[in-house]
């Protein structure tokens with residue numbers, strides 16, 4: 001497929017299958033107003049060295065999907081169905097103590113909000129040391145501390161020898177985010193789940209972090225799930241893309257599929273809203289009108305229907321996630337429109353979009 | 359850290375000064391009756407009232423009055439007229455070991471049980487164990503101290519004679535000391551243990567939802583390490599606050615009921631006496647003394663806080 | 678002389694900042710503070726904003742953008758320098774003297790979640806300023822607030838809801854409504870869209886655009902996303918290490934940057950087009 005996958009040394013998963021396979025994952029939360037189906041039947045596979053990007057509306061279940069992979073959404077008010085397999089081994093049925101061995105060392109996770117994801121009462125270094133020693137207590141405290149400083153240096157924190165002993169509140173937002181990344185990479189995991197890893201970073205540091213991740217993809221076959229709202233970041237590093245809306249995957253395909261041949265109107269809307277530096281600026285940014293649906297009261301049929309300018313009678317039935325282009329069985333979407341119609345409707349003023357800006 | 363501690367202590371001294379002025383004003387200026395009359399007691403002769411007036415400086419200006427009175431109280435010369443002419447400060451000093459024995463022992467018990475029960479409750483939130491512990495804690499909270507103490511006294515010392523009746527024994531004989539204090543300790547601790555367990559439970563449940571706890575789990579730490587090092591440690595902060603206040607109040611003479619019922623002649627016991635006799639100098643001294651301990655322990659709390667939460671420590675030293 | 682021309686600066690800029698400095702002292706010492714060092718967060722910046730225009734502010738994280746906004750608004754006391762609003766010096770004014778100016782200059786904060794009090798209803802959050810400044814009360818207050826909510830694309834029925842019942846984009850609108858309540862002339866937007874996904878970003882940016890057209894607002898717009906900044910700004914200022922390294926017309930700065938740091942910044946902007954970003958990667962690895 002893309003350059004990155006070819007360059008990755010094929011690291012055979014235990015059973016010859018994919019490194020990580022998520023199948024029909026459903027996550028529901030009981031709330032006072034009723035059950036919120038945050039994730040509704042998500043499936044994907046991840047190969048070593050691959051970068052899978054997940055994009056989608058805020059609240060569409062991206063973070064919940066990612067956290068469920070390592071069992072972090074388990075709680076009395078949650079209901080989880082489906083399967084998650086790491087090298088063929090089922091994770092959803094594992095006990096907490098079995099999962100502990102997987103977390104951090106085989107699947108590491110970087111969380112969305114860098115401001116609150118570090119414990120304020122311990123130094124940054126101590127928190128990285130804790131992660132290292134949780135999986136290998138034979139490493140001495142000193143050695144682990146030195147390793148923590150080295151990792152901070154690797155994510156571009158200047159003077160890392162000294163800053164490693166700072167408390168999180170002494171770091172700026174961007175530095176905390178990098179500390180989280182350092183922690184995630186500390187144990188050389190085979191899968192990295194990065195939830196909005198660069199929102200607090202300016203573009204130069206963002207580029208540095210993305211390069212770091214890409215290097216690891218190539219050199220070690222690190223497989224990455226990258227959750228982001230920045231389509232520029234997706235274009236830079238992803239191999240495949242999942243687009244989520246209201247708990248469901250509405251489109252999935254390769255990077256080029258999604259950017260050059262998008263099938264779902266929501267994807268068109270996302271691409272249409274982009275601001276691009278290399279193109280003349282439009283008078284008004286195209287937007288997707290309306291707001292995301294409440295997960296408590298999803299519209300009947302296609303969840304995007306209330307905001308979709310192209311809806312028609314059939315949309316009252318739920319569209320399945322299917323390959324609708326005969327030529328490309330791996331490019332799937334959930335929209336009832338015919339591929340020819342789509343190719344016509346998505347052309348807005350010479351580029352892809354949902355509708356003409358008002 | 360040292361810089362922080364020194365600053366806090368200086369602050370505490372300023373607060374104490376303010377409190378002493380306030381107490382002075384409340385006792386001397388606000389009431390309508392002649393303060394000397396009240397100090398001397400109900401059946402005082404005019405001569406005695408004159409003496410008191412002179413001794414307490416009521417014939418002088420307010421700042422001088424304040425100065426004289428504080429000198430009396432702090433140099434240990436204040437005598438009580440209504441309470442058989444005892445020396446107030448000596449009486450308070452004698453009371454301190456008794457009160458300290460009572461409060462420290464009780465505090466250890468209530469902290470141990472409060473934290474244990476709170477922890478168990480939070481770890482099993484919503485489950486049967488949690489409900490059971492909740493009921494126990496609520497019973498503890500709603501049991502009046504005097505009632506519990508009376509029950510203990512009646513059944514365990516009078517009926518069964520399991521424990522010695524009452525009074526205080528000095529620490530020089532530890533066995534006797536403890537056996538005399540065990541019932542007061544428990545009576546005093548039950549309420550606080552119940553209350554602290556509730557506070558810790560809710561604080562832990564809050565902290566469990568913090569993002570950094572999720573990070574700790576995602577690192578692959580054991581359940582135990584996550585709860586102890588990340589959840590419990592961060593949940594103890596409100597407990598520390600409460601403890602500083604409660605302990606300061608008790609040691610400053612707040613354990614009135616327990617001390618009186620068990621005949622422990624500590625600061626609280628003396629407070630009760632003073633209140634009963636409406637003995638003005640004693641009440642004033644006890645109030646200032648109590649305030650002193652409350653402020654002192656609050657200062658300790660602030661320092662402990664800064665230790666527990668580096669943001670506070672460094673925040674202040676950066677300003 | 679200046680009879681009748683009390684509004685004065687007909688031709689001059691709305692805001693003029695000259696040599697603004699904000700240093701944070703690092704103090705030490707057991708009892709008496711000694712200044713041992715300082716963080717030079719803003720280190721002598723000068724810029725102006727004309728009425729009705731938008732100035733974009735971009736730069737490295739930690740380069741002092743937020744600090745600069747706060748110092749201009751006098752939310753932080755500047756160390757030195759001059760800030761002229763409508764030709765009038767406002768640096769060093771007392772709180773009392775600043776109060777009427779607060780109506781004219783407002784700030785929209787970066788984090789829509791943290792800047793709204795979770796226990797207050799939307800109506801209160803938006804109306805508080807009006808009440809404090811004694812602009813309106815009672816029924817009139819409610820009508821005004823409902824009008825504001827409608828103007829930012831919320832509906833009057835949201836008046837009694839709490840912040841947690843809103844999505845990220847809606848919360849940001851609440852923040853905007855609050856900033857607009859007193860009819861300001863100048864609004865500082867500190868990363869108002871960073872946390873939002875592109876379609877909601879677009880909604881907010883368009884809303885700011887519309888409000889500018891309708892009410893003649895002037896913006897200072899801070900963001901990491903240079904694409905968004907270019908879209909909304911007339912001119913852009915680039916900050917690095919507490920200094921402004923380049924200012925100019927938005928398209929000019931983005932297409933023909935002069936300063937090295939600006940070039941570096943622009944080169945790092947990800948291109949949302951896989952083929953082009955691949956091509957760029959090949960160019961850089963080849964070169």
Ligand SMILES: Nc1ncnc2c1ncn2[C@@H]1O[C@H](COP(=O)(O)OP(=O)(O)OP(=O)(O)O)[C@@H](O)[C@H]1O
Pocket residue numbers: 029030031036038056057058059060061062063064065112295845874
């Ligand atoms: N513990 C929970 N209890 C109830 N609802 C929850 C819980 N966690 C998440 N949700 C809901 O699940 C939905 C999906 O949330 P999620 O965090 O996955 O969104 P997201 O796609 O990551 O959005 P964003 O881009 O804003 O981060 C949201 O509507 C959220 O309110």
Ligand SMILES: Nc1ncnc2c1ncn2[C@@H]1O[C@H](COP(=O)(O)OP(=O)(O)OP(=O)(O)O)[C@@H](O)[C@H]1O
Pocket residue numbers: 172173174701716717718736737738739740741742743744745
């Ligand atoms: N109260 C403070 N005390 C000490 N230093 C501070 C304080 N506030 C800000 N700084 C420092 O001033 C510098 C500029 O901070 P500022 O928040 O203005 O950056 P910024 O450009 O807004 O960055 P970002 O893009 O990450 O928001 C930083 O180095 C920061 O650490």
Ligand code: SF4
Pocket residue numbers: 264265266302303304305308309310311312315319334335336337
């Ligand atoms: S199925 Fe219908 S409503 Fe849904 S996206 Fe397609 S056209 Fe729009």
Ligand SMILES: [Mg+2]
Pocket residue numbers: 062063064112195
């Ligand atoms: Mg998320």
Ligand SMILES: [Mg+2]
Pocket residue numbers: 742743744867
């Ligand atoms: Mg900032």
